[in-house]
Amino acid sequence: MHNNYLYILIMFAVTYAIRVVPMTLIRKPIENRFIKSFLYYVPYVTLAVMTFPAIVDASGAWWVGALALIAGAVAAWFGAGLFPVAAICCGIVFACSFLL
Amino acid sequence: MTAEHKLDIRDGLRDSVPIAIGYFAVALALGITARQAGITPFQGFLSSFLNRTSTGEFAGYRLVLEQAPYIAMFVMTLIVNARYILMSAALSQRIPAGTPLWQRCIMAFGITDEIFGATILRNKPVSVWYSFCCATPAALGWAAGDATGILLGNVLPDRVVLALGVALYGMFIAVFIPPARKSKIIAVLVLVSFALSWIFTKVAPLSHLSSGNRIIILTVVIAGVASVLFPYDGDDELAEGEALDLSESEAGHA
Numbered sequence A: 001m002h003n004n005y006l007y008i009l010i011m012f013a014v015t016y017a018i019r020v021v022p023m024t025l026i027r028k029p030i031e032n033r034f035i036k037s038f039l040y041y042v043p044y045v046t047l048a049v050m051t052f053p054a055i056v057d058a059s060g061a062w063w064v065g066a067l068a069l070i071a072g073a074v075a076a077w078f079g080a081g082l083f084p085v086a087a088i089c090c091g092i093v094f095a096c097s098f099l100l
Numbered sequence B: 001m002t003a004e005h006k007l008d009i010r011d012g013l014r015d016s017v018p019i020a021i022g023y024f025a026v027a028l029a030l031g032i033t034a035r036q037a038g039i040t041p042f043q044g045f046l047s048s049f050l051n052r053t054s055t056g057e058f059a060g061y062r063l064v065l066e067q068a069p070y071i072a073m074f075v076m077t078l079i080v081n082a083r084y085i086l087m088s089a090a091l092s093q094r095i096p097a098g099t100p101l102w103q104r105c106i107m108a109f110g111i112t113d114e115i116f117g118a119t120i121l122r123n124k125p126v127s128v129w130y131s132f133c134c135a136t137p138a139a140l141g142w143a144a145g146d147a148t149g150i151l152l153g154n155v156l157p158d159r160v161v162l163a164l165g166v167a168l169y170g171m172f173i174a175v176f177i178p179p180a181r182k183s184k185i186i187a188v189l190v191l192v193s194f195a196l197s198w199i200f201t202k203v204a205p206l207s208h209l210s211s212g213n214r215i216i217i218l219t220v221v222i223a224g225v226a227s228v229l230f231p232y233d234g235d236d237e238l239a240e241g242e243a244l245d246l247s248e249s250e251a252g253h254a
Helices: A004-025 A033-051 A062-077 A082-096 B003-036 B041-051 B054-066 B070-080 B083-092 B101-109 B113-122 B128-152 B158-164 B167-182 B184-202 B211-229 B236-253
Strands: none
Touching (some): A004 B054, A004 B083, A004 B101, A033 B054, A033 B083, A033 B167, A033 B211, A062 B167, A082 B158, B003 B167, B041 B128, B054 B070, B054 B167, B070 B211, B083 B113, B167 B184, B184 B211
């Protein structure tokens, strides 16, 4: 059994180092093209990998998750923000749970 | 304290309100995940106040759930939060010369997608007073939401817990869809990520990987290959523009 406080300490050490090191040390823009590209693409890839197929497996039934994913994607495509999209996904899963 | 400082404090607190409310709501859902991982409300409050990263904490709680090795937590946190390196670097360009180190350390602590967006949107030299006053209430809202989610996970009906459990996925969707609409490369990357993630989850022996390792491996491989094939040639202004879009759409709805 691992210690939760040690997990939290590791998370904090890493997330703070990531935030503080560039701000205190880097005085010039990052020039390396690969690093710039990598940092630019990472969030989108990570979020996409974490979203699918997890949302399909977490919604009670696969078709409910698929519906929530599609509705959320359509809403985001047409400009809905973080919280409206999250609310739409929650609403669909909640409504569909009565059909399961 | 100068008039400029007072303005920074007032603006910071004002901008913090919608962010803090939104954070509380989303962190409530994060708390559901934390609870499944056996995180106590105090641990949830502590980890959320210290980390303030929905993606990172969500992935981190999954690792706690799996009782993954500490090194996996280290690597995962580093990879998943790598974007803050870019934001911190971008903000470093807007700090007045001669700003003391302790002020830089406080400003760095506050960086999140939304605080970064609000700071850039303000279009003034970055000030520790603004940064502190904007980030602190937001961090408290985030931490309180997480702790509340862990506490209420017990009381809430199953279907509400099920529904709140997809809130974070909804938030993730809202982050990667708008840039995918603007950039064909990102749209393709999202689809490739979906496809490979599905294969790695469903097809043995790849499916034996823990979800944490799957996320690390796929992120490094897909983002790495994309960086070689399609180097991103935008400058910092463009990267800031992306963050601005996020914060604008969010501020409009929060």
